[in-house]
Amino acid sequence: MAVKIAHLGPRGTFSEQAALAFQTWLQNHGGQESTLIAYPSILQAIQAVADEAVSLAIVPVENSIEGSVAVTLDTLWQLESLQIQQALVLPIRHNLITYASQPQAIETIYSHPQALGQCQQWLTQHCPQATLVPTRSTTESLQHLADHGTTAAIASTWAAQLYNLPVLAHTINDQPDNCTKFWVLSSQTATQGTHTSLAFSLPINAPGALLKPLEILARAQINLSRIESRPTKRSLGEYLFFLDLEASLDAAHTQDTLSALATCTEQIKLFGSYNTIAVPAQTPV
Numbered sequence: 001m002a003v004k005i006a007h008l009g010p011r012g013t014f015s016e017q018a019a020l021a022f023q024t025w026l027q028n029h030g031g032q033e034s035t036l037i038a039y040p041s042i043l044q045a046i047q048a049v050a051d052e053a054v055s056l057a058i059v060p061v062e063n064s065i066e067g068s069v070a071v072t073l074d075t076l077w078q079l080e081s082l083q084i085q086q087a088l089v090l091p092i093r094h095n096l097i098t099y100a101s102q103p104q105a106i107e108t109i110y111s112h113p114q115a116l117g118q119c120q121q122w123l124t125q126h127c128p129q130a131t132l133v134p135t136r137s138t139t140e141s142l143q144h145l146a147d148h149g150t151t152a153a154i155a156s157t158w159a160a161q162l163y164n165l166p167v168l169a170h171t172i173n174d175q176p177d178n179c180t181k182f183w184v185l186s187s188q189t190a191t192q193g194t195h196t197s198l199a200f201s202l203p204i205n206a207p208g209a210l211l212k213p214l215e216i217l218a219r220a221q222i223n224l225s226r227i228e229s230r231p232t233k234r235s236l237g238e239y240l241f242f243l244d245l246e247a248s249l250d251a252a253h254t255q256d257t258l259s260a261l262a263t264c265t266e267q268i269k270l271f272g273s274y275n276t277i278a279v280p281a282q283t284p285v
Contacts, residue, residue: 002033004054006045009038012139012159015045018090018182019058021279025086041136046075049082049185056085062181062226063092065174066117072183073230073242076271077199083272084197086184090279093178094119094138096127096169097160098152099145103127103168110134110141111154114180119154121174127152181276190272191249195225197272198258199242200265201232210241212264220257222247249273 005023008015019036026032034056039045042059049057061072076082094115100106103126109116113134116123123130130152135141141153142163152168160167202209217224226244247254249270262268 002035003056005034005036006039006048006054006057007036008042008045008059008137009040010137010139011038012142012156012162013038013137014090014092014156014180015042015058015060015137015182017156017158018060018088018180018279021090022058022086022088022184022277025277040140042069042071043075046072046079046082046185049187050079052187055186057185058088058182059185060114060180061087061183063114063118064177064179066114068228068242069114070230073199074233076185077230077240077269081187082185083188083190084183084274085186085188085190085272086274087195087276088182088184088279089179089276090182091177091179092118092173093157093171094154094173095157095160095167096152096172097142097145097155097165098149098168099147099166100149100152100168104129105149106130106152107150108133108144109152109154110144112136112138112141115141115154118173118175118178122169122172126169126172184274190274193248193273193275194246195274195276196245196247196249196254196270197243197274198245198268198270199230199240200261200268201238201240203264203266205237209264213241213261216257216260216264217243217245220253220260222254222257247273 007019045057048054060069109130110133138155223246229239232238
């Protein structure tokens with residue numbers, strides 16, 4: 001039976017490109033057949049796994065320019081059963097798609113908030129007159145072009161090819177090495193990999209409260225590849241802390257360290273251990 005994989009749609013999104021790359025990886029590592037299912041939002045794609053409507057969800061978690069995708073982190077904390085099976089890193093190349101003959105004629109530019117943020121310097125320089133309007137995905141923004149020259153969208157070259165739309169400017173992201181990390185989520189336990197992701201809340205908001213868990217990790221000589229805070233949504237000034245550790249959950253040393261962390265945190269959630277797949281920069285077929 002084919003594995004059902006949820007991702008942010010519609011067709012042509014970078015999330016679908018990541019899902020297609022993982023689909024190929026599954027086929028090459030065990031011959032597993034899979035089917036992709038598009039959802040209109042990242043939240044709905046993640047919820048589909050929790051509801052057992054699909055087996056996996058592939059969702060963005062961090063961009064090299066704009067940072068973390070808040071809805072992914074917040075939803076993973078709120079749900080109890082999901083684990084990270086793999087991480088994928090996808091090169092991101094944004095394009096200005098429009099019927100306009102020059103950027104100065106564009107009045108409105110549509111795209112996902114992450115894409116708008118990743119291109120903000122280019123847009124300020126070339127389209128300072130344009131109003132920026134967020135959409136739920138880069139592909140959804142293409143619906144607003146309406147075959148005239150005052151609107152534009154930011155999306156991939158592949159999306160432009162899929163919908164037969166003209167590209168006025170290629171690779172407009174502010175940094176040439178722009179890339180996004182995606183997580184492959186499922187309800188299966190994941191304990192082996194080069195990295196482990198977790199989050200914790202603190203029992204009190206006081207000086208040194210965060211220092212204690214960080215000191216435990218330092219003494220254990222476990223390196224952090226990422227740490228950031230998100231609001232608990234309970235009270236202003238209260239935060240959750242999301243960490244990526246360069247360690248595997250199946251190691252006894254990691255388990256001992258986590259036991260020590262439990263003594264100075266309010267709640268810890270383990271999101272699993274996983275390896276990272278580098279996706280080549282290419283247009284899907």
